[in-house]
Amino acid sequence: MAGQLQDKTVLVVGRGSGIARAVVEAAVAAGAEVVAAGRELPALEAAYADTGVTARRVDLTDEASIAALAEDLGTVDHVVSTASARARAAVSELTPEQLLLSFHTKVVGPIMLAKHFAPRMPEDGSFVFFSGVAALEPDPGFLAVAATNGSVNTVVRSLAVEIAPIRVNAISPGTIDTGAWDGLGDQKKAEMFARRSAANPARRIGTAQDVAHGVLHALTNTFMTGVSIPVDGGQPLV
Template identity: 35%
Template structure:
């Protein structure tokens, strides 16, 4: 049986890295794309079984060079786009629109660019899994900007699943996840917010990157799943976290 080839774009930390590790444990040949040379160097030390590539998912030439190399000879079986960024939150009255445009570039346009570049190199029975967030369908004050970004990403799933069949396309929509995305918040403030939010969440806990990676791997590998956005948010969409 031939080994599956997986490409995780935005895979040097958080959900992307947890996904790459889980796919590797399934026996896949896993390639990880990131922009940060220091993170890629750390990855080479901590996870030598993963193959790192330095590229920007939003730069067509850079990502195209990676997917062309990774896709030979049998194609990419599982493409996971885990691009993210910390910019975009804030009250709409004070939101810097240049910052929001930059956030759209990093996540939404990064997803589009990566998918376009990868299409010629996907295996005929391959899959694409996109990562959005529960802000796409929640009413949390101060999240209009990132809600729009994640909503745009998740809106790609159904039309692409129909258009690209038999390649499968799915999305995963996490809620609160304890990852480096929160690193801009002081540790004490982050812990206090997580504790307060966990009391309101139906799951009564904050997710780990590994929790979400388990769902991403399901979306990527299950041969009967397509056109679906899996809400892995601990029930955040059911309650008010504002």
Template identity: 45%
Template sequence: MKDLAGKRLVIVGAGAHVGAALARDASAAGADLVLTGPDLDRLQRTASTLAVAPRVVHADLTDEESIARLAKEAGEFDHLVSTAAMPANGPVRELERAAVERAFAAKVIGPMLLAKHLRPRESMTFFSGVAAWRPAPGRVVMATTNGALAFLVQALAVELAPVRVNAVSPGIVDSGAWDGLGDGKAAFLRDVAERNPVRRVGTTGDLVGAVSYVMTSPYVTGTVLHVDGGARLA
């Protein structure tokens, strides 16, 4: 992230996992940060790990007014990254409309509203996911929202040009998101690694490196960068 020195980044979802790792690496590289998300306590925990104090701003992608306030508090900035996701998993016959709407708010409507209210000088990066290319039972909403986001970044790249708009699409990453599996986590990750062409699962470093690439590559826009170990091909 050496090219981010002196740049200002807005990181949506900086309270946990990949967003927090991105904040730490960007801060270490000399970037000025605005950390935002719906949980101020988690954002403050991330902020406490950084060498330079960031600005912490509450924003909820289901609430347009909070996004408008974020735009005012962020001021002028160079890059926006959103790792936001609100999964609504389960068989389609059992899905609750409210959960589906929250999932779309995080992955599709929220990014549209971020583009409406915030305008970086250089780039916007969103997170899609391998489920769009490898749908599975119980993952209908995840596949659909991630797929919609992949097309959204193309449309935004055209409309917001010359601001560049891209997406990073992770596969299974050992970011802490799977810790809830408890004793079953190791077996789950081992099974994923055995089926992936690269024979391993991803790390937060893989995703931070991918975000850094699309943010700082001036000839890349409207692109989905797959960081899934080839899982969508297996």
């Protein structure tokens, strides 16, 4: 991976941990100059202190915030958005506010990133957004997640045509061992991971590093655009 992104600037939107952290580390290892951006700037600055990674603030639900970041950074080569707003609930419990926050964070926000960053990017630049296995695998309690992820898959196809030759792709993770599942509690999380490990063809749960490898592939394969890349261990197959 070393040198694949040498002399490139990569903006990674997300938290200072989990998948976003793994993506930042993979991009740095590949030679990129990395800017990490998110809503909680002090937390990002602490997470990336003494790493050489620049921290900036951005709120994907606020177009003015996105425009200001684009103005501040100027030209970047690649933009990766890992941000999400978890809207896991049965349809009987979902609220419009949950749905709208999910869409603003994973769909509207990335479109605004393209609006404000694409005019400043070189022709060989790219965007990588995040979808997810819920778009392909209906599961009770994941309606809002599925709808959001399905929309991301549509967005990357449309944007890839509209802003070509800048490339636009998505990563679609399956069950990944990050803090996203901690709310289940230790026992329920372990039981779910055991069930899914036994069922999926890869016979294990994914890691943040697995996802980061997929992102790096999307950033560096210059003949790939408009696709959602599964990093899911074959989960939708069973």
